[in-house]
Amino acid sequence: SSGINAEYGEVHSKNNDDEQYIWTSSAGGSFTIHQDEDAEDVPRGTKIILYLREDMTEYLEEKKLKDIIKKHSQFIGYPIKLQVEKEREKEVSDDEAEPEEKEDDEETPKIEDVDEEKEKEKKKKKIKEKYNELEELHK
Secondary structure, X not given: OHHHXXXXXXXXXXXXXXXXXXXXXXXXXXXXXXXXXXXXOOOOEEEEEEEEOHHHHXXXXXXXXXXXXXXXXXXXXXXXXXXXXXXXXXXXXXXHHOOOOOOOOOOOOOOOOOOHHHHXXXXXXXEEEEEEEEEEEXX
């Protein structure tokens, strides 16, 4: 079904005792296979990259991908991982949370009075930080 939804696809595959290969195909039905000269140092596994058609954006939704993987991986004996975007709260001081303003004249020295008690009293802010993580969907 990837040919129906994608304009172009790549499958990077590596066996324990063999070189890594890339299978590429366009929606037209033809494909090529070639050795991956610029391969990451991966002991084994398969990575699938699909370049979706513009009208298939529903397949970019995390829930849709997880449902498809769950439906079609019941009898696969290998782990399947999906790179997902997650969010976590991070506590930072007020001055870290707000970007610093640049002054017009950077060569002019800046003089500040530093009061240790005021430094301690700086308020902490919680910000949401986004990060990517490989989530194991099938073990």
